[in-house]
Amino acid sequence: RTSNASGPLFSRTWGDLENIDAGSWHRSGATQPPLRFSELLALAQIHRKSISIETKHPVPSGGAIEHALADLLPSVPFTGSAALSPFRLMSFSLIAVQRWSKLRPDIPAVYLIDHRPITALPKVSVIGPGIARLRREPEIVKRLHDQGFEVHVWTVDEEADVELCVNLGVEAIISNKPREVRALLGEIN
Template sequence: MTDLSSPTDRGVRVVAHRGASYAHPEHTIEAYRRAIADGADALECDVRLSADGRLVCVHDRTVERTSDGRGVVSEMTYEELSALDFGRWKGDAHRGARVLLFEDLLKEALAADRPVGLAVETKHPTRAGGRLEAELVRVLRDHGLADGASGLVEVMSFSRTALTRMHRLAPGLPAVYLIERRVRPVRPPFATHAGPGIDLVRKDPALVGRLKAKGLAVRVWTVDEREDVELCVRLGVDTLITNRPREVREQLGARAR
């Protein structure tokens, strides 16, 4: 079994942030296929529930930034979301990209010719509440992945409540507690990973050591600049989440030679 919740024998893990989103519109199947081709160890995605209970890969609460439509994701049916163009904002070359179901992304990862993990962030607050985590676990269970035995899936959130809920539903899945502005005084006791943003790491590099001293593996988002990659490697970061998986993988490879 390949455990993708910890560094592989290639060293620092590289996780594709919403796919290879430097080259393709985020959260589209094209972005994820490119990320797999670029050698990403895992694919990061954000999930929300549509009005009719479908698990879709969309970061924002609304669709304005990433599509040609308007509206709140949780108030739109999957059919309504599917009618929107999620590629045009990235340029005419990407027109026609459609909203991605999480289950379709999961199938894409499982069909890869090598183990490719999934780092799934449940987005909160949302009107879906606990239904979001329940649906995620249902889909994972349908594919035999909810018990965590495969090592292919990990869950992430800024919400301690969301991670606690996931732990109750699927205690075998690794949990990543995301940190944006500061280290919160209380983290889920079952979380094995901490995920500070790169801005926080730049301001407080010693944070990585403090987190590791607590027994936590550390992943940093979103690491696109060469100097940030170097900083994270020097600090002993275990996982880099990046929009540029190929470039980061090549930089890490060059350091190892």
């Protein structure tokens, strides 16, 4: 979505990837190679930013991505809401979320849901409904809270949606526009 390349990523080496232009889509227009994940982690830690990391499934490598992430992510103690963790893994794959919870119980996992009924949800601590579902079913937040879940909503980029999330009491907002959302949260609160 953000480079001049197409096709599956899993079959490429870093040598292939470092020649991709992953920067000219940005308003600066400057060509840039993709960031290595370790570089992104370093930037996040330097600037004290939290990261939500989504793993996609199914993939030919199965659960290898969660195992690799488990080795890469540092142990950073935190207490309280999963929204306060420096890192969170999120996935639409329940198997990936459960795998992660066994590999790294110190780093929260968010089970992303879209159309799944919430009557028989698995034993996880954080559920991530999409903003479209919240617009259709705002009562879902209370129902999830009543079942003991934190609610982290994706992908919240519009002002009205930020306000909806705040009014419903979600614990975290996942956005492509974090700067704008933080500014709105400052105005709302």
